[in-house]
Amino acid sequence: DAGVIQSPRHEVTEMGQEVTLRCKPISGHDYLFWYRQTMMRGLELLIYFNNNVPIDDSGMPEDRFSAKMPNASFSTLKIQPSEPRDSAVYFCASSLDPRLGSSYEQYFGPGTRLTVT
């Protein structure tokens, strides 16, 4: 099992450019989560999907951020235009449906370290 796969691992871009982060969840997982982690704010949930449908996007900071999940094995998080304050590590995580069992574990990908100059 390859786990959650994210790409790229590192991204350096200039302010104003479009950034697209990619995630492949663990096969069979119904839920997919996008998080952002900074020193100042810790780990924050941006949005999550259930069966490819966005369920809660209240954590998305502003309209510059958008996320899609066109199928069960792929999701993107896009920032357009990017700003220096978007610099952070972005994690994707996936999980099974918590209603199906007693365990609720989110498996995290390795993260994408984004630097916007």
Added chain:
Amino acid sequence: EDKVVQSPLSLVVHEGDTVTLNCSYEVTNFRSLLWYKQEKKAPTFLFMLTSSGIEKKSGRLSSILDKKELFSILNITATQTGDSAVYLCAVLVRGSTLGRLYFGRGTQLTVWP
């Protein structure tokens, strides 16, 4: 507002010491509390606690939940340098939007040899 508060923010100990990390929470419709360990990469799952008073144990790590007082502790006995990491506490809220975890800021544990 902070829903999940961890303390201390950082802790430095020597190998062999025992440490206790704290997590308090204030949420409605509590479902479960989870502990994660984060080294210089992605968080990895340690425990999930749903019932009060039942200790979960994995090697030198153990955790317990108090749903009346709204807190959990994570104990690490006989610490090793490999335990150095950020320990994250997260609360799962029951409700229409299943699956949402609220994370604390974490406790940075450093274990010196």
